[in-house]
Amino acid sequence: MDLANLQAAMRATYGDRDSSRGADSTFRWFTEEVGELARAIRTGDRANLELEFSDVAAWIASLANLLDVDLNEAVARYATGCPKCHRQPCACPI
């Protein structure tokens, strides 16, 4: 799924709720999902792990919608290598 499609899907499904709730509350939901992702990594439950990754991605898309950020444009800086050293693989000092 293209990031633009993910944002469009989240807008169509949750846009009104996200707007009513606002950015700070949506950020709180997002961090709740980050915690659930941490738990899924700890327990090693594969099915749950994929689900939690999807929830984190979905909530990032919702947050980006609320804050008028186009994720495709944002991530373009990573398309061809490291945005800092411009190399692929990255050659930045570790």
Next chain:
Amino acid sequence: MDLANLQAAMRATYGDRDSSRGADSTFRWFTEEVGELARAIRTGDRANLELEFSDVAAWIASLANLLDVDLNEAVARYATGCPKCHRQPCACPI
């Protein structure tokens, strides 16, 4: 950018570093970026906000690579509506 392309770009750019560092350390980096996103939301700096969204997305892709999760497959559950109530817009009780 398709999520598969984002994962491929991150794998090509940072895959070796991510593997050496491991999932827990990568998760810690990811949460560092989440904190930077929170700060960008607070300060309202638009350019920095887009950059921090891109970093959060990038680190989620790195983490998904390390844990063998295909983000495209994972987010498919959101493609046509709410994965819980299967409606678009969502009709779940708030």
